[in-house]
Amino acid sequence: MTRVLPVMPGPDGTFLVYMNKIEIGQGVQTAIAQIAAEELNASFDRIRVVAPDTSMSLEGASTTGSNSIQGLGRIIRQAAADLRHHLLNVVAEAAKVPVEDLALDDGVILLPGGGSRRVEEVWSNDMVDTVERDVGQPKPSSAYTIVGSSVPRTDLPGKVAEGGHFIQDLRRDDMLHGRVIRPPTYDATLKSFDPPDVDGVRVIRDGSFLGLVGEDEQLVERVATEVAVTATWDVRTRFPEFDHLYDHLLSQPDEAFLVVDGKPGDDPVPEIAEPEDAVKTIRATFKRPYQMHGALAPSASMAVFENDELTVWSHSQGVFSLRGALAQVLDLDPDAVRVIHAESSGCYGHNGADDVSLDAALLARAAPGRPVLVKWSREDEHRWEPYGSCAVLKLQGSVDRSGTVIDWNHDVWSYTHSSRPRSGGDTSSLLAARYLEHPVPPPVPRPGKGSHSGIHRNADPLYAFSRRRVVKHFVRDSPLRVSALRGLGAFANVFAIESFMDELALAADIDAVDFRVRHLEDDRAVAVLRTVAEHAGWGTPLPSDEGRGIGFAQYKNEKAYVAVCAHVKVERDTGRIRLLKMTIAGDVGQVINPDGVKNQLEGGVIQAASWTLWEEVTFNEHRITSVDWETYPVLRFEDVPEVETVLIDRPGLPSLGCGEATQGPTPAAIANAVYDAVGVRLRQIPFTPERVRSAIENAS
Amino acid sequence: MPAPIHLRINDETHEVRCDPDTPLLTVLRNTLRLDAARLGCGLEQCGACKVLIDGEAVPSCMLRVEAAADRSITTLEGLTDDGSLHPIQQAFLDEQAAQCGFCTAGMIIAIKALLDRVPHPSDAQIREALQVHVCRCGIHHRILKAVRRAAEAMAR
Numbered sequence: 061m062t063r064v065l066p067v068m069p070g071p072d073g074t075f076l077v078y079m080n081k082i083e084i085g086q087g088v089q090t091a092i093a094q095i096a097a098e099e100l101n102a103s104f105d106r107i108r109v110v111a112p113d114t115s116m117s118l119e120g121a122s123t124t125g126s127n128s129i130q131g132l133g134r135i136i137r138q139a140a141a142d143l144r145h146h147l148l149n150v151v152a153e154a155a156k157v158p159v160e161d162l163a164l165d166d167g168v169i170l171l172p173g174g175g176s177r178r179v180e181e182v183w184s185n186d187m188v189d190t191v192e193r194d195v196g197q198p199k200p201s202s203a204y205t206i207v208g209s210s211v212p213r214t215d216l217p218g219k220v221a222e223g224g225h226f227i228q229d230l231r232r233d234d235m236l237h238g239r240v241i242r243p244p245t246y247d248a249t250l251k252s253f254d255p256p257d258v259d260g261v262r263v264i265r266d267g268s269f270l271g272l273v274g275e276d277e278q279l280v281e282r283v284a285t286e287v288a289v290t291a292t293w294d295v296r297t298r299f300p301e302f303d304h305l306y307d308h309l310l311s312q313p314d315e316a317f318l319v320v321d322g323k324p325g326d327d328p329v330p331e332i333a334e335p336e337d338a339v340k341t342i343r344a345t346f347k348r349p350y351q352m353h354g355a356l357a358p359s360a361s362m363a364v365f366e367n368d369e370l371t372v373w374s375h376s377q378g379v380f381s382l383r384g385a386l387a388q389v390l391d392l393d394p395d396a397v398r399v400i401h402a403e404s405s406g407c408y409g410h411n412g413a414d415d416v417s418l419d420a421a422l423l424a425r426a427a428p429g430r431p432v433l434v435k436w437s438r439e440d441e442h443r444w445e446p447y448g449s450c451a452v453l454k455l456q457g458s459v460d461r462s463g464t465v466i467d468w469n470h471d472v473w474s475y476t477h478s479s480r481p482r483s484g485g486d487t488s489s490l491l492a493a494r495y496l497e498h499p500v501p502p503p504v505p506r507p508g509k510g511s512h513s514g515i516h517r518n519a520d521p522l523y524a525f526s527r528r529r530v531v532k533h534f535v536r537d538s539p540l541r542v543s544a545l546r547g548l549g550a551f552a553n554v555f556a557i558e559s560f561m562d563e564l565a566l567a568a569d570i571d572a573v574d575f576r577v578r579h580l581e582d583d584r585a586v587a588v589l590r591t592v593a594e595h596a597g598w599g600t601p602l603p604s605d606e607g608r609g610i611g612f613a614q615y616k617n618e619k620a621y622v623a624v625c626a627h628v629k630v631e632r633d634t635g636r637i638r639l640l641k642m643t644i645a646g647d648v649g650q651v652i653n654p655d656g657v658k659n660q661l662e663g664g665v666i667q668a669a670s671w672t673l674w675e676e677v678t679f680n681e682h683r684i685t686s687v688d689w690e691t692y693p694v695l696r697f698e699d700v701p702e703v704e705t706v707l708i709d710r711p712g713l714p715s716l717g718c719g720e721a722t723q724g725p726t727p728a729a730i731a732n733a734v735y736d737a738v739g740v741r742l743r744q745i746p747f748t749p750e751r752v753r754s755a756i757e758n759a760s
Numbered sequence: 761m762p763a764p765i766h767l768r769i770n771d772e773t774h775e776v777r778c779d780p781d782t783p784l785l786t787v788l789r790n791t792l793r794l795d796a797a798r799l800g801c802g803l804e805q806c807g808a809c810k811v812l813i814d815g816e817a818v819p820s821c822m823l824r825v826e827a828a829a830d831r832s833i834t835t836l837e838g839l840t841d842d843g844s845l846h847p848i849q850q851a852f853l854d855e856q857a858a859q860c861g862f863c864t865a866g867m868i869i870a871i872k873a874l875l876d877r878v879p880h881p882s883d884a885q886i887r888e889a890l891q892v893h894v895c896r897c898g899i900h901h902r903i904l905k906a907v908r909r910a911a912e913a914m915a916r
Contacts, residue, residue: 085860219861220849223795278782356862405862406897438801666898689805697887700900
C-alpha cells in the first residue's frame with residue numbers, strides 16, 4: 061500500500077489528486093481538478109488526477125448518489141488547503157519569516173523581498189505523514205478564479221482524436237481473451253457441452269460457470285459461439301406474464317413502511333381517510349417498467365493472478381466494494397486483491413461492471429500469470445445487467461375550496477433498488493458466483509431504511525401539505541435481476557407526484573406553476589419554477605396538438621433543485637410524441653463547472669426522455685427478450701429536442717449534487733405537456749405510440 | 761498460413777494475415793492497434809465502430825476484413841493532420857459535445873462522411889446521417905450544434 065495524501069506534489073511541478081470517484085462522463089475529474097487548482101493557486105494544467113486504485117486511493121464511497129462534489133470535493137478542497145498551509149509553514153520556519161508574508165502561487169512559494177522556493181524544493185514524500193489535517197483555510201468563493209468557470213473537460217481532447225482511454229483498449233503482453241458462456245436464463249444448471257478440440261482455446265469450467273480463454277480473440281469468440289450451441293441446461297426460471305407484470309407485483313406480499321421526512325419508520329401505516337372539507341378528491345395509478353442501464357459499451361474487465369495476488373482492472377463504480385466482494389468469492393485476503401479503475405462508457409448505475417470482473421478473475425485464476433481480458437457482448441449486457449426496478453404507484457389527493465391540497469397519499473410498490481456488491485456473509489451479488497460448483501447465492505433483498513433511498517427516494521414531496529401519508533411497500537422477490545439505475549426511485553416517484561400535482565391543479569382550476577408555488581416554502585424551489593416558466597414561454601399560446609408541461613423536484617429533497625418544461629407536439633394519427641424543446645432551470649448551489657452541470661442536467665433529461673417514450677425490458681416465459689437495440693429501442697437522433705438550460709448562480713452556498721436531478725421531473729413534464737396538447741393522461745411508462753393512440757381514442 | 765490481405769488505412773499500407781472472415785473492427789483494434797473504432801454491439805445497430813471506406817461511413821463490426829481489402833479506409837486516428845485537429849474534432853471540443861466519449865469516434869466519422877458530401881446539410885440531413893448512432897448519455901443536441909459549427913468552419 062503506497063502512502064499518499066489526497067492532494068500532494070507530483071513530479072515536474074505537478075500536483076497529484078487521488079480520486080475515490082470515477083469518471084463516467086460526468087466530468088468529475090475536471091471538476092475535482094478545478095477545486096484542487098483553486099486552493100493551491102495553481103494553474104489548472106499542473107493538476108494530475110489519479111484514477112481510483114485500492115492500493116493507493118482514499119477508501120471511500122462509490123461514485124453513486126450524486127455525491128462526488130459534495131463528498132470528494134470537500135475532501136480535496138480541504139486537503140489542498142492543508143497542503144498549501146503545510147508548504148507555507150515549512151518555508152516560513154526555514155526562512156524565519158512570518159507565514160502571513162508568504163504566498164503560494166502556481167507551484168512556487170513567494171517570499172517577501174522577492175525570493176521564492178519551488179514546491180519540489182520544499183516537498184519530500186516522507187512529509188505525507190506530517191502534513192497536518194483540517195488546518196488549512198479554504199478560500200472564500202468571492203476569491204474563486206477557476207472554480208465556477210467552464211474549464212473544458214480534460215479527457216475530451218484524447219477522445220476526439222485517438223483510441224485508447226477505455227478498458228476495452230487494455231493490452232498486455234501475454235494477454236488472453238476470455239468469454240463466458242452464460243445459461244439461457246437466471247436459474248439454470250449446466251448439464252453438458254461438447255468440449256472444443258481447437259488449438260489455442262482452453263475451456264475452464266467450475267460447476268455451471270463455463271468459460272474459454274485463448275490468445276486470438278476472433279478464435280475464442282467463434283469457438284464460444286459453437287460451444288454455446290452444444291450446451292444443454294436444466295432451466296427453472298419462469299417469469300410472470302409480461303402483460304401482467306404489475307398485477308404480479310401487487311399480488312406479492314409486501315412490507316409497508318410509513319415514510320416520514322423522507323425516512324421509512326416503524327410507525328403503523330394509517331388507512332387513507334378522505335377529509336371532510338375536501339371539495340375534490342382524485343385518485344390515479346402510475347406504472348414504471350423494468351428499464352435498462354443499456355451502457356453503450358458492453359462491460360469488460362481484465363484480471364491477472366501473479367505471485368498469489370489478484371490485480372483487476374474494472375470500471376466498477378466502487379473499487380473497494382468490488383475488492384471485498386471478489387476476495388470473498390475467491391477466498392482471498394482482501395489485501396491480496398488490487399482493483400484499479402479503468403474507464404468504460406457511461407453506466408448510469410450498477411450495470412455489468414462488477415460481474416465481468418468476477419468472470420475475468422475466475423478465468424485468470426485458471427491461467428496464473430496471464431492477464432485475461434473479458435468483454436461482454438451486447439446480448440450479455442442486455443440480458444444480465446441488473447435493471448431499474450419496476451413500480452406501481454397509487455396516489456390520492458384532495459383540495460379544499462381555496463384550491464389548497466389538504467390531503468396527500470402516495471403508495472409505492474416496488475422491489476429493491478440496489479444489489480451492489482458487498483463483502484461478508486454467505487451471499488454474493490456478483491453474477492458468476494451463484495453458478496460455481498460451490499455456489500455463493502445472491503443476497504435476499506432487504507428494505508432500505510435510509511433517508512430518500514431506493515424505492516422511497518423523493519416519494520416524500522417537498523411541498524408543504526397539511527396532511528400527507530407516504531407509504532413504501534417493499535416487495536422482496538423481483539422476477540428480474542435489479543439494482544441501482546440513475547435516480548433510483550426518484551424517477552417513478554417524481555413522475556407520479558408531478559403528474560398528480562397537475563391533476564390537482566386542474567381540479568382546483570389553478571395554473572400548474574402557480575399551484576406548485578402556493579405549496580412551496582422553499583424560495584430556491586420557487587425560483588427554479590419561475591425561471592423555467594419564464595424561459596419556456598409558459599402561458600403563451602401554442603398551435604393545436606402542441607402543449608407544455610412542468611416537472612419539478614429537489615433531488616432527495618436536499619440536493620439540486622430542478623424544474624423542467626417540456627414542449628411537445630402529439631401526432632394523433634400515429635400516437636408519436638415529438639419533443640420540440642426541453643427547458644431546464646437548475647440551482648446547484650456553488651457551481652464548480654457551469655458547462656459540466658449543464659451537461660449533466662441536459663444528459664439526464666435526454667436519457668429520461670428516452671426512458672419515458674421508448675424503454676421497457678421485455679421477457680417471455682423463460683427469457684429476457686430485450687437483447688439488442690432493435691428489441692430494446694431507445695431515443696435516436698430524429699427524436700432529439702432543442703434543449704435550453706438556465707443555471708441560477710448561488711456563489712458561496714454549498715454545492716449540491718446534480719447528476720441525477722433531472723430524471724424525476726422529465727417524465728412528468730412530458731406527461732403534463734401531452735395533457736396540455738391533446739387532453740389525455742399518460743400514466744404508464746413508456747408512452748408508446750400505441751398507448752397514446754389508445755388514450756386518445758378512449759378520451760373521445 | 762492464410763493469404764495476406766492488403767489494407768490501406770489512413771494512407772498507410774498494411775499486410776495482415778488472419779482468417780478472412782475476421783471483422784475489420786477486430787483487425788483494426790487487435791492487429792493494428794487502431795482502437796478509436798469501438799465495439800458497441802457487433803450488430804451494426806449503434807454506429808460506434810464506423811470507419812470511412814472510400815468516403816462512406818460504414819460499420820466495421822460485421823464487415824469481413826477481406827471485403828475491405830484494397831479500399832481506402834480512414835479511421836478517427838487518420839483525421840488529425842500533423843497533430844492539428846480536423847474542424848469536426850475541434851467543433852466537438854468547442855461545443856464540449858461528449859460525456860463519456862464512447863460514441864464519439866463513430867459519430868465523427870459519420871459526420872465527416874456527411875460534410876464531405878453535403879457541405880451545408882439541413883437539420884433533417886444531419887439527424888438522418890446520425891440516426892443509427894446510439895448515445896446513452898444524452899449528448900445528441902450538442903452534437904447537432906457541433907456539426908453546424910464544423911460545417912461553417914469547413915466552408916471557410
